[in-house]
Amino acid sequence: MLKVKSLNVFYGSVQALHGVSFEVPVGKIVTLIGANGAGKSTVLRTVSGLNRPTAGSVQFNGEDISSLPPYLIVDKGLAxxxxxxxxFSNLSVRENLKVGSYRRKNHRALPADQDYVFSIFPHIAERLNQQAGTLSGGEQQMLAIGRAIMSGARMLMLDEPSLGIAPILVETIFQRLIELNERRGMTILLVEQNANLALQVSHLACVLESGKLALSGRSRELRENAQVRKAYLGH
Ligand SMILES: Nc1ncnc2c1ncn2[C@@H]1O[C@H](COP(=O)(O)OP(=O)(O)OP(=O)(O)O)[C@@H](O)[C@H]1O
Ligand SMILES: [Mg+2]
Known part of the structure; x- marks a missing residue:
């Protein structure tokens, strides 16, 4: 579904990505793990059109999206x-979900998608009129995922959804991501520093080190890899 080929990305004179290539097959959960500053967010931002590569390309469903603006990439089904x-902390929960769907041309599926978001995140459904900035970190993460679902996406990219969230809610959120993948066929690219968790929920994994792809393979196999265990799993 997603093909990232030989991406080079710079911030000024600092090169953040060095020839990064990987693929996300349709229907799979792929995780991108790596230390602070490895370039994980830069990969997602470049795929989304927020950063521009100086070399390389990004294909989504066989189409080159490397030069499209972010809103057109959302229109293609990638959130x-x-x-x-x-x-949007000064908007209500309901308004945040509405913002997620504002580019949709066909509104027929909106009620069903909203019901789906409410069914996986009942916390959100109970707080529709609350100002979003007053939600807990975990609830805000649920809202951010709900907002992305409301765009009608067929693929989601998540950047560290577990960061700064109470462990109990992290578990709920990851359970819901698995359900989204298994029941809705959502393809997922997940960036995580919590490698243990990420390798448990994903099918495939890539390890990014200093802006370069260091390793990739089946998550189950990377969990047994001595180098990965020592550097990322702490055992
Ligand atoms: N806006 C920016 N301007 C300059 N350098 C940046 C900018 N954003 C990121 N960088 C640098 O690019 C490199 C990759 O950063 P990136 O945010 O992609 O890493 P990351 O793997 O997401 O890290 P983290 O785990 O801390 O979120 C780092 O060296 C970072 O300092
Ligand atoms: Mg990051």
Whole structure:
């Protein structure tokens, strides 16, 4: 579904990505793990059109999207749940969900998608009129995922959904991501620093080190890999 080929990305004179290539097959959960500053967010931002590569390309469903603006990439069915959630804190929960769907041309599926978001995140359904900035971190993460679903996406990219969230809610959120994948066929690219968790829920994994792809393969196999265990799993 997604093909990232030989991406080079710079911030000024600093090169953040060095020839990064990987693929996300349709219907799979792929995780991108790596230490602070490895370039994980830069990969997602580049796929979303928020950063521009100086070399390489991004294909989504066989189409080159490397030069499209972010809103047209959302229209293609690829939604980004950004690092830090980036919900609109002065809008209500209901308004945040509405913002997620504002580009949709066909409104017929909206009620069903909204019901679906409410069914996986009942917390959100109970707080529709609440100002989003007053939600807990975990609830804001649920809202950010709900907002992305409301765009009609067929693929979600999530940037560290577990960061700064109470462990009990992290478990709920990851359970819901698995359900989204299994029951709705949502393809998922998941960026995580919590490698243990990420390798448990994903089918395939890529390890990013200093802007380069260091390793990739089946998550089950990477969990047994001595290098991965030592560097990322702490055992
Ligand atoms: N806006 C920016 N301007 C300059 N350098 C940046 C910018 N954003 C990121 N970088 C640098 O690019 C590199 C990759 O950063 P990136 O945010 O992609 O890493 P990351 O793997 O997502 O890290 P983290 O786990 O901390 O979120 C880092 O060296 C970072 O300092
Ligand atoms: Mg990041």
């Amino acid at each position: 980004h749940v950004p690092e830090g959630r980036m919900i």
